[in-house]
Amino acid sequence: METKAALRTLSALAQETRLAIYRYLVEAGPAGAFAGTVAEALGVPSTTLSFHFKELSNADLVEGQQQGTYIRYTAKLDTIQAVVGYLTETCCGGNPEMCAPVAVPLPMPAVKRKASRQQ
Amino acid sequence: METKAALRTLSALAQETRLAIYRYLVEAGPAGAFAGTVAEALGVPSTTLSFHFKELSNADLVEGQQQGTYIRYTAKLDTIQAVVGYLTETCCGGNPEMCAPVAVPLPMPAVKRKASRQQ
DNA sequence: CCGTTGATTCCAGAATACTCGAAATATGGA
DNA sequence: TCCATATTTCGAGTATTCTGGAATCAACGG
Numbered sequence: 001m002e003t004k005a006a007l008r009t010l011s012a013l014a015q016e017t018r019l020a021i022y023r024y025l026v027e028a029g030p031a032g033a034f035a036g037t038v039a040e041a042l043g044v045p046s047t048t049l050s051f052h053f054k055e056l057s058n059a060d061l062v063e064g065q066q067q068g069t070y071i072r073y074t075a076k077l078d079t080i081q082a083v084v085g086y087l088t089e090t091c092c093g094g095n096p097e098m099c100a101p102v103a104v105p106l107p108m109p110a111v112k113r114k115a116s117r118q119q
Numbered sequence: 120m121e122t123k124a125a126l127r128t129l130s131a132l133a134q135e136t137r138l139a140i141y142r143y144l145v146e147a148g149p150a151g152a153f154a155g156t157v158a159e160a161l162g163v164p165s166t167t168l169s170f171h172f173k174e175l176s177n178a179d180l181v182e183g184q185q186q187g188t189y190i191r192y193t194a195k196l197d198t199i200q201a202v203v204g205y206l207t208e209t210c211c212g213g214n215p216e217m218c219a220p221v222a223v224p225l226p227m228p229a230v231k232r233k234a235s236r237q238q
Numbered sequence: 239c240c241g242t243t244g245a246t247t248c249c250a251g252a253a254t255a256c257t258c259g260a261a262a263t264a265t266g267g268a
Numbered sequence: 269t270c271c272a273t274a275t276t277t278c279g280a281g282t283a284t285t286c287t288g289g290a291a292t293c294a295a296c297g298g
Binding site: 130134136164165166167170171185187188189 | 285286287288289290294295296
C-alpha cells in the first residue's frame with residue numbers, strides 16, 4: 001500500500017458517521033448488512049449514508065453486493081491490516097524489533113537490515 | 120479506547136503532512152527527531168508544522184520532549200495498536216474467529232421477502 | 239541584559255468536507 | 269406496462285480544516 005491509498009483509507013475512517021458504519025459492518029461479520037438496515041440502525045438519512053458508503057468503497061474498506069433491490073455491504077477487514085503495515089513498515093529504519101510495543105495482529109514481513117545509528 | 124479517541128487518532132493521521140511527519144518519526148525510531156529537522160526534511164514552514172505537531176500530540180500519536188532550545192519528537196506506536204483494537208473489538212459480534220477468512224466469498228441467502236431485510 | 243535561533247500562537251483567507259432535500263435511477267412485482 | 273421501494277446523484281448551504289505571515293514566547297551564549 002502506498003501513501004495515497006493509506007491516506008484515502010484513513011480519511012474514510014476519520015469521520016464519525018463512517019466510523020459508525022464501518023464498526024456496524026465489522027460487528028455484522030461476513031454476512032454484512034443491507035444499506036437500509038444500516039441507515040435505520042444509525043438514524044442517518046439514506047442520502048447521507050449513500051455519500052459515506054461511497055467514500056468507504058473508494059477507500060476499499062467496504063464492499064457492496066447488489067441483491068435484488070437491496071445492496072448488501074460488508075467490511076473488508078484486510079484493508080485495515082494493510083494500513084497498519086504501511087504505518088509500521090519503515091519502523092526504526094527497517095528494524096521492527098526495536099519497536100517492541102507494537103504487535104501487529106498479522107504475520108509481519110521479517111525484514112532484516114543493518115542497524116543504523118542516530119542521536 | 121473509545122470512539123472519540125479513535126476518531127481523534129484517525130483524523131490526525133488522515134492528513135498528508137501529518138502522515139508524512141508521523142512516518143518520519145516512526146522511521147527515526149525511539150531516538151525521534153527534532154522539530155526543525157522534520158521541518159527541513161519535509162519542506163514545511165515551521166508555523167504549519169507546529170500546527171500539525173499539536174494535532175498529533177492531541178491524538179497521542181507523538182510526544183515532544185524539550186531539550187534545550189530544541190524539541191525532540193518521538194512517535195508513540197502503541198496508539199496505533201489501540202486503534203486497531205478498537206476497530207476490530209466488535210468483530211462478528213464478539214466472535215473474532217469468524218473474521219479469519221476475510222477473503223472468502225460470502226454465501227448469499229436468497230432474500231425475496233418484501234419488508235424483511237434481516238439476513 | 240541583549241541578540242539569535244527555535245518553536246508556538248494568533249488570525250484571516252482559501253480550500254475542503256458534510257449534510258440532506260429534491261430529483262433521478264434501478265429493480266422487482268402485479 | 270405501471271407502481272412501489274431502495275439507492276444514488278445533484279446541488280447548495282453550512283461547517284470544518286489547512287495554510288502561512290506576523291507577532292510572541294522560550295532558551296541559550298556572550
